[in-house]
Amino acid sequence: MSKPDYSGTFHMVEQENMDSYLAALDINFALRKIVCLLRPSKEIVHDPVTGAMRIRTLTTFKNFNMDFTIGKEFTEDLGPVDGRTCQTTVNWEGDNLICEQRGEKEGRGWTHWLEGDKLHLEMRVQGVVAKQVFKKAV
Numbered sequence: 001m002s003k004p005d006y007s008g009t010f011h012m013v014e015q016e017n018m019d020s021y022l023a024a025l026d027i028n029f030a031l032r033k034i035v036c037l038l039r040p041s042k043e044i045v046h047d048p049v050t051g052a053m054r055i056r057t058l059t060t061f062k063n064f065n066m067d068f069t070i071g072k073e074f075t076e077d078l079g080p081v082d083g084r085t086c087q088t089t090v091n092w093e094g095d096n097l098i099c100e101q102r103g104e105k106e107g108r109g110w111t112h113w114l115e116g117d118k119l120h121l122e123m124r125v126q127g128v129v130a131k132q133v134f135k136k137a138v
Contacts, residue, residue: 004095006046010119010134012039021123021130025082042134
């Protein structure tokens with residue numbers, strides 16, 4: 001069965017528990033407050049045939065690029081986020097993308113899924129969960 005194509009541009013419309021998530025990553029108070037005010041966009045290019053994916057998270061403060069192939073482990077540089085690197089693998093679980101980031105912080109990762117024109121993101125670290133919802137640009 002074919003997997004969904006995540007390609008598109010998405011703009012954030014909802015966010016919850018981001019401050020607690022960033023605190024669990026040891027992000028300082030001032031930077032957490034700035035990040036919580038941002039309204040990021042995501043540009044995703046996905047080739048469902050090869051599994052190649054690029055997720056660009058764009059803000060007025062900092063941008064973050066993630067290039068990977070689904071199912072293949074890679075070293076992820078999270079310097080723009082929290083200064084760490086980790087071993088990352090993104091896999092399918094049904095139609096959801098599940099990311100496991102193994103490194104200094106336990107239980108770190110995220111899940112993306114699509115519902116209609118909305119892209120959902122659930123981020124996890126050390127038992128703390130933050131959620132964002134993005135709406136696809138027309």
